[in-house]
Amino acid sequence: xxxxxxxxxxxxxxxxxxxxxxxxxxxxxxxxxxxxxxxxxxxxxxxxxxxxxxxxxxxxxxxxxxxxxxxxxxxxxxxxxxxxxxxxxxxxxxxxxxxxxxxxxxxxxxxxxxxxxxxxxxxxxxxxxxxxxxxxxxxxxxxxxxxxxxxxxxxxxxxxxxxxxxxxxxxxxxxxxxxxxxxxxxxxxxxxxxxxxxxxxxxxxxxxxxxxxxxxxxxxxxxxxxxxxxxxxxxxxxxxxxxxxxxxxxxxxxxxxxxxxxxxxxxxxxxxxxxxxxxxxxxxxxxxxxxxxxxxxxxxxxxxxxxxxxxxxxxxxxxxxxxxxxxxxxxxxxxxxxxxxxxxxxxxxxxxxxxxxxxxxxxxxxxxxxxxxxxxxxxxxxxx
Numbered sequence: 443x444x445x446x447x448x449x450x451x452x453x454x455x456x457x458x459x460x461x462x463x464x465x466x467x468x469x470x471x472x473x474x475x476x477x478x479x480x481x482x483x484x485x486x487x488x489x490x491x492x493x494x495x496x497x498x499x500x501x502x503x504x505x506x507x508x509x510x511x512x513x514x515x516x517x518x519x520x521x522x523x524x525x526x527x528x529x530x531x532x533x534x535x536x537x538x539x540x541x542x543x544x545x546x547x548x549x550x551x552x553x554x555x556x557x558x559x560x561x562x563x564x565x566x567x568x569x570x571x572x573x574x575x576x577x578x579x580x581x582x583x584x585x586x587x588x589x590x591x592x593x594x595x596x597x598x599x600x601x602x603x604x605x606x607x608x609x610x611x612x613x614x615x616x617x618x619x620x621x622x623x624x625x626x627x628x629x630x631x632x633x634x635x636x637x638x639x640x641x642x643x644x645x646x647x648x649x650x651x652x653x654x655x656x657x658x659x660x661x662x663x664x665x666x667x668x669x670x671x672x673x674x675x676x677x678x679x680x681x682x683x684x685x686x687x688x689x690x691x692x693x694x695x696x697x698x699x700x701x702x703x704x705x706x707x708x709x710x711x712x713x714x715x716x717x718x719x720x721x722x723x724x725x726x727x728x729x730x731x732x733x734x735x736x737x738x739x740x741x742x743x744x745x746x747x748x749x750x751x752x753x754x755x756x757x758x759x760x761x762x763x764x765x766x767x768x769x770x771x772x773x774x775x776x777x778x779x780x781x782x783x784x785x786x787x788x789x790x791x792x793x794x795x796x797x798x799x800x801x802x803x804x805x806x807x808x809x810x811x812x813x814x815x816x817x818x819x820x821x822x823x824x825x826x
Contacts, residue, residue, distance in 0.1 A: 447479075451540045463487040463495065467699075467729045470500050476547045477526075478505045479539065482516070490519050490629060491696055494669040497524050498700040501565065504546035508539065519630040523673060526550070566596075566676045569803055570684040570701040572694075574708035574718040579740050581608045581685050582773055582783070583707050583766065583796065588683040589782040590800035592648035595680035598641065600651040602668070602697065603687045605660045607653035610642075614780020615650070617642040622654030625667055632670040634677055641678075651675070663687075665696030672700045681804070695728050703806055705736045705763065710748040718758055735760040736806065738799055741768040763806075764799035767791050 444457035458475070460466035463484050469475075478500075482492045497505055504526045509516070517528035526546035529539065569587075573580035581601075588599040601607040601621065610616055619640045627636060641649040651671075654660055675682045684701065686694055698704060706721055708714045722735060737760055739751060755762050769783065769792035776786040784793045 446536045447540060447543075449536075451544075455540065455543065461485070463492055464729050467496065467499060470496075470503070471731065475503060477543050477550075478503055479543065480505055480507050482507060482509055482520075489666055490516065490523070491666050491669050493520050493525060494523060494673055495696070495699050498669075498673065502550070504543075504550040506539075506542055506546055508534075515630055522630075522633075566598075566679045566682055567804075568672060568676060568682045568684065568701045570686050570697060570704045572686050572704060572706055572721060573688055574706050574714050574721055576688055577742075578707050578709050578714060579742065579766070579773075580707040581612065583705075583738055583740070583799070584683050584685040585609055585612055586782050586784050586793075586796040587800045587803065588648060588681075589784045590797045591681045591683070591804060592645065594647075596647050596678075597681045597683060598649050598651060598675050598679040599644075599683045599685070600671075600675060601653035601685050602663065602693065603653040603685075604663050604693075605653065606655055607685065609650060609685060610652040610655070612777050612780075613644055613650070613782070615642055615644070615652075616655060617650070617652040618655075620650075620652035620655065621663075621671075622656060622660075624651075624671055625654070625661075625663065627667070629664070629666040629670040632667065632674055634674055637671060637674045638678055649679070663691070663693035665692045668693040669696045669700065672697055676700075690724055698725060698728055698730055701734065703736050703803060704730065704734055705738055705803065706760075707738045707740060708754075709740050709742055710751070710754065712749065715749060715754055715757060722758060722760065732760065736763050736803070737761065738763050738766060740766045742770070761806075763802045764795050766795045766799070 444459045447455055447457045458469060460469055463486050478496060480493060480496065482489055484492060487495065493505060493507060507520050507525050507528045508531060510531045512530045520528050526549065527542050529542065571580050571584040585599065588597050591597045599609065601609040624632060624637065624640050641651055643649050684697065686697065704725060706718050708718045725735065737758065739754065739762060741748065751762060751765060772783055772787045772790055772792055776783045779786050784796060787793050
């Protein structure tokens with residue numbers, strides 16, 4: 443296929459072939475490409491998630507889907523998520539593929555030159571929070587960072603657990619709808635209206651997507667549904683804060699590439715640091731860039747044996763967004779009042795520290811890099 447495309451374009455296009463999605467994502471991070479020609483069913487990724495995982499990490503690239511199945515629903519879902527076109531193998535010639543790729547590249551370059559205000563597809567930034575191990579206060583950190591960001595921005599806080607999480611209880615709200623009801627939909631039916639109607643408003647600028655509240659809705663979260671939900675949330679808010687479930691789940695693996703930053707929350711003790719090292723290794727195996735890792739250190743209890751911050755930074759090799767001081771009483775008072783710590787103890791040391799974490803995180807999320815365009819157009823071709 444690569445050589446056929448090269449000949450059909452009179453050497454204008456220089457295709458590079460990748461056998462798997464993992465290989466393709468590594469190539470996309472390393473080199474500049476003008477377009478992607480994609481098969482949705484690969485050995486390491488199948489269905490719409492193949493497209494979503496790629497476009498979430500490289501939203502600037504035009505992607506043309508070339509499938510062996512004339513699946514109208516899948517074609518519509520792919521175009522809805524941003525695919526430039528959907529072609530069916532056997533129904534198109536190599537000349538048609540080249541023409542579609544040329545048009546896709548030209549359209550995307552034209553859109554880049556338009557003022558940002560003319561772009562109808564708002565894209566918020568996504569930050570995922572993971573606990574190095576249970577009980578370190580991940581939900582408390584995620585909730586209060588969301589509250590801090592909501593002082594100036596529209597924010598959605600999502601409790602991505604397959605069973606009743608703690609966020610709804612922490613703010614004194616038991617929603618009648620949330621993630622559980624969204625998971626009853628097919629991924630192609632998860633759109634802005636469906637997601638927005640399942641959000642619970644906590645204040646003027648902060649909304650919550652609560653975890654399933656009914657035992658009947660408990661169960662593993664399908665990765666295609668998870669990706670569709672997060673992709674939609676990005677269009678509904680300036681910031682999306684994900685309180686992710688513990689462990690190596692299929693949903694976490696699907697969601698992780700959608701996050702501008704993945705924040706590990708850990709206590710300053712040896713076992714927790716060892717658990718964080720395992721997490722960093724796992725995230726690397728998911729082809730997540732090391733620049734996307736950050737840490738928030740928590741002092742659950744002030745102990746003389748707590749590890750030094752610089753020691754933890756050197757051992758794990760990723761940035762520290764902040765150190766949250768011990769504040770068990772302040773957290774308990776906030777939960778009893780159905781408030782965040784930032785609301786119930788506005789000027790306390792823990793509130794100040796959490797606001798600093800939010801500020802640093804937002805600054806990291808706004809950093810972007812642009813790769814220089816090459817003299818020869820390249821298109822990345824995944825196997826057909």
